[in-house]
Amino acid sequence: MGSAHNRPLSDPEIRVKALESLLVEKGLIDPKIIDVLVDTYENKVGPHNGAQVVARAWSDPQYKKRLLDDGTAAIAELGFTGMQGEDMVVVENTRDVHNMLVCTLCSCYPWPTLGLPPVWYKAAPYRARAVSDPRGVLKEFGVNLPNDKEVRVWDSTAELRYMVLPERPAGTESMTEAELAELVTRDSMIGVALVQSPA
Amino acid sequence: MNGIHDLGGKHGVGExxxxxxxxxxxxxxxxxxxxxxxxxxxxxxxxxxxxxxxxERMGAAKYLNTSYYDHWLTSFETLLVEKGVITAEELATRCAEVAKEMN
Structure with a gap:
């Protein structure tokens, strides 16, 4: 960077540069290996993984049953395993029940299927209100549920991560699994959005 | 630990x-x-x-006023010093050097 930057560094920018340089000097971290890991989570792992799981569950009733019985194993069938996804529970949205996820204590989130969480998921307002006013939060995300639809809020932990299986929208009966996966958004698997019918 | 990180149901933490x-x-x-x-x-x-x-032991004011990855960074600094991997002095010195060089 050197002269390329044209603004003073922020406090965390200074601190991470300092810490990284000390750790490299002591031979404790290798920036090349770090770059590979950052690239993996920035460009390879993400909600397109979870969308494949959802599309498979919508297309294959046997898979759906396995997914709801043992989320970790069924998700592993599609190759999505690893850190922050060691113990997965998939909760199904139905005509009568809407599920949404939060981590009130921290920012626990199913990395192998959804990637890294968005800032709002990790920030105080969502974590505080998702459990006390879930319908209000959903309204702010544009989801207006009928009063007689039950809302279940699942508080993730360090060990156990949830994922929502959204309702399959109308008008998708003839779609292939790959086409279905295209419809599934990150927010629908957190439970703060519904999957929309194709335009 | 009943700290600020236990945010479920708290009022007044913003929009x-x-x-x-x-x-x-x-x-x-x-x-x-x-x-x-x-x-x-x-x-x-x-x-x-x-x-x-x-x-979780960052302190309430700092916890609420800093971002997610700043929390991570703070945790590294705390633990690496506590475990004796680096010293607080060498970290402070290096921060001052970086700030001087880059700003």
Whole structure:
């Protein structure tokens, strides 16, 4: 960077540069290996993984049953395993029940299927209100549920991560699994959005 | 631990702020922090529970006023000093050098 930057560094920018340089000097971290890991989570792992799981569950009733019985194993069938996804529970949205996820204590989130969480998921307002006013939060995300639809809020932990299986929208009966996966958004698997019918 | 991190149901912590088309990382420094976590992991200086606990004992004001990856960075600093991997003095000295050189 050197002269390329044209603004003073922020406090965390200074601190991470300092810490990284000390750790490299002591031979404790290798920036090349770090770059590979950052690239993996920035460009390879993400909600397109979870969308494949959802599309498979919508297309294959046997898979759906396995997914709801043992989320970790069924998700592993599609190759999505690893850190922050060691113990997965998939909760199904139905005509009568809407599920949404939060981590009130921290920012626990199913990395192998959804990637890294968005800032709002990790920030105080969502974590505080998702459990006390879930319908209000959903309204702010544009989801207006009928009063007689039950809302279940699942508080993730360090060990156990949830994922929502959204309702399959109308008008998708003839779609292939790959086409279905295209419809599934990150927010629908957190439970703060519904999957929309194709335009 | 009944600390500020236990946010479920708390009032007065602000409004939801949802960024559309949010990037995975906001700036290089967030990538560096994320990467250091994995760089340190094989050494076993601390486990995940210690990592979270160090965030939980940041103090309420600092916790609410700093971002997610700043929490991570604070946890590294706390634990690496406590475990004797680096000293607080060498970190402070290096921060001052970086600030002088870059600003």
């Amino acid at each position: 939801l702020d949802v960024e559309t088309n949010e990037p995975i990382f906001h700036g290089e420094w967030e990538k560096q922090v994320f990467g250091i976590f994995f760089g340190l992991a094989p050494h076993g200086f601390f486990n995940l529970d210690e990592f979270r606990h160090a965030i």
